[in-house]
Amino acid sequence: MALVSSEKATPRGEDWTGLCASQLPTAEVSDWLVRDDCGASVVFTGTTRDRSEGRTGVSSLTYEAYESEVDRRLDAVVNELRGRWPEAARVAILHRTGEVALGEAAVVVGVSSAHRDVAFEAARYGIDAVKATVPIWKQEHHSAGADWGVDGAELLDAREVSPGWSDSDRTRNREAGAGVAS
Amino acid sequence: MPSVLMFAQAREAAGVSRVDSEGATVADVVQDLRARFGEEFSEVIATSTIWCNGERAQPGDSVHSGDEVAILPPVSGG
Numbered sequence: 001m002a003l004v005s006s007e008k009a010t011p012r013g014e015d016w017t018g019l020c021a022s023q024l025p026t027a028e029v030s031d032w033l034v035r036d037d038c039g040a041s042v043v044f045t046g047t048t049r050d051r052s053e054g055r056t057g058v059s060s061l062t063y064e065a066y067e068s069e070v071d072r073r074l075d076a077v078v079n080e081l082r083g084r085w086p087e088a089a090r091v092a093i094l095h096r097t098g099e100v101a102l103g104e105a106a107v108v109v110g111v112s113s114a115h116r117d118v119a120f121e122a123a124r125y126g127i128d129a130v131k132a133t134v135p136i137w138k139q140e141h142h143s144a145g146a147d148w149g150v151d152g153a154e155l156l157d158a159r160e161v162s163p164g165w166s167d168s169d170r171t172r173n174r175e176a177g178a179g180v181a182s
Numbered sequence: 183m184p185s186v187l188m189f190a191q192a193r194e195a196a197g198v199s200r201v202d203s204e205g206a207t208v209a210d211v212v213q214d215l216r217a218r219f220g221e222e223f224s225e226v227i228a229t230s231t232i233w234c235n236g237e238r239a240q241p242g243d244s245v246h247s248g249d250e251v252a253i254l255p256p257v258s259g260g
Contacts, residue, residue: 064189064190065259066187069252106260135252135254135257137190137255137257148191148255152255152258153258154256155231155257
């Protein structure tokens with residue numbers, strides 16, 4: 001199994017995706033997204049926080065990934081994103097693995113485009129799709145021990161994720177008996 | 183025989199991250215793992231997605247030597 005996270009993910013053409021075992025290059029992503037034909041770039045940064053539903057005092061988080069499958073799933077997210085928003089110029093999706101200190105970036109999703117609507121919508125889809133479709137788990141460390149993330153969701157495929165899809169949508173749909181479109 | 187990878191809560195409940203299984207179908211493999219790893223693991227696997235070679239698998243799918251079955255609890259990246 002290739003140890004993806006031991007290598008530094010680097011841009012391939014207009015895409016920059018992968019796992020990183022060390023600090024995410026958020027500033028570099030912001031710079032890299034900008035192209036002469038783009039008037040907009042949106043960068044979402046997900047940072048680790050000291051609390052989650054029903055928990056406080058979280059001191060650090062550890063991310064575990066099914067590393068040999070992550071690249072394929074990230075490629076699927078980018079392909080789906082580019083299919084839905086063909087005007088997306090550059091797309092970056094990077095995720096940390098291993099232990100992440102509080103306040104550090106665990107995930108960064110960036111999209112550039114000629115105009116802002118596409119950049120905002122595609123970036124929103126990108127982070128939602130990463131959370132729903134890529135096999136990554138977080139474990140929260142606190143004074144009493146460690147627990148797995150409470151917001152876990154069943155794995156979907158990239159085409160099943162709507163822009164703005166969220167856990168509350170998921171709960172609503174489930175309660176309404178509406179299955180996920182497949 | 184297929185190899186089985188377990189992640190997050192499934193890995194912790196099993197106490198190992200990888201085992202070989204004699205199962206001929208996905209359902210056989212699940213049954214084998216439940217018998218081996220007990221109640222806590224069985225609870226985790228009940229809420230997990232199962233993949234075979236990177237694709238979502240159904241209980242009736244047959245599995246072969248060299249296949250990689252993965253037990254994936256609800257994901258929580260980001």
